[in-house]
Amino acid sequence: MFTGTRSEGHLATRARGFFARHPRLTRALELLVLPVEMVSKKAAFGCKMCGQCVLHETGMTCPMGCPKTLRNGPCGGVRMDGRCEVTPAMMCVWVKAERRSRWLPWRGAILRLQPALDWSREGTSAWVNELIRRPRKSLV
């Protein structure tokens, strides 16, 4: 996850360890971060607060806006004009994601297999989860 220098990685591990020993402190930090994250991401990306952000890997388009909450690509029901089969007024989030991802320097990220959602993290801060809480390993 951290691709920086060795000392950076070390620091992050230590910080994680510290917060892991102090869950109350983590929670307090989350209460501070959550409103900022919620407002900014909702305004910019229509964030649904799944607590496990993959925006940067899906062309800066929130996949949770998909009525089927698909995180690995579009379903087979996308209309010929690129609109959603469930909500025809809306463009398919994956049509947008694929188009936008082409502009990103890390465009290959959209091909990464996204693990199953952890619904117990819904409503929590993705930033805190990413930086402080231990990443949860999903086998699928």
Add this chain to the structure above:
Amino acid sequence: MSRPPLRTGRFEDALASGRPVVTCEIGSGDSADPEDIRRRARLVRDHVDAVNVPDNTAGIVHLSAVAAAAILVQEGVDPILHVTCRDRNRLGLQGDLLGAAALGVRNVLCLTGDHPIHGDQPQARPVFDLDSIQLVALVALMSRQGRYMSGREIKPAPDLFPGATENPFAPPYDFRPLRLMKKIEAGARFVQTQIIFNVERFASFMERVRDLGIDRVAPVLAGVAPVRSAKAARYMRDHVPGLEVPEEIVRRMEQAGAERACREAEGIRICVEVIDRVREIPGVAGVHLMPIHWEEAVEAISEGARLRPAHAAGTAAVAAALRGAGGDGGALHDHREHSA
């Protein structure tokens, strides 16, 4: 830790044989009457290698797909069970996969599933706990590693053969082969596509599929369907998202007239033509018929396109080779050429 003995199913054997494989989807039961399933199965079983059992097609309630697949096993058919992410969360899916394996159902086609909004009970809560790619990974995890999603061991591991679908006719077109690649990476071992009417678009899709090397890892079965009337063609064109029905097909069905025998013959003729064109495309390992509650058409299509299940072709070829003088296997080779 002991690994389960390596087993294969008839469908997997047929795919491995290198001969063109034929599969067919049958309509789901609309009541608790097992005879309905048996009747449909008997109409198609001699023409195919495996029979697909849909899971609450189009979001409309039907007899449980696991139960229908188990009935097919009793009928001596190798079923391909459709599993969608629409109705069950990961607990339900894992339980059903184990149940299917326990009943002798081995082949599992992993799908996202149609949204209930298009079904007969749009009030239903859509689940979509996993997506189709994660479902493929789940089937692979359970059968290959013998583990539940929690990491707990399954003893013995269920014997499952995961497959995937792709729709070359829905945007974003460039992403479709890449999405299929994801499914292969997740562990899909065979592929069945959406119904093909626009062969040109399918051919360009297959070009990318070959570039990615997908066809060498997982055989691709091209989906085809007979259209029964001009009305059905127009309905598919206008009201089924993800289906591309070219104007020419609608026009041909209209020209066939309203008389049942004429329009049905034309529908079958179009289907046979699509099959003939599709199997010329490199990388296509066979066809997947979707007669949409018209199982009676399968025999005619099978004859028209000279389709032969790979399994039966193998048996016939071996018999012919044994009969042939010296048993040099010439007949076997000859047969393979002609059943393509």
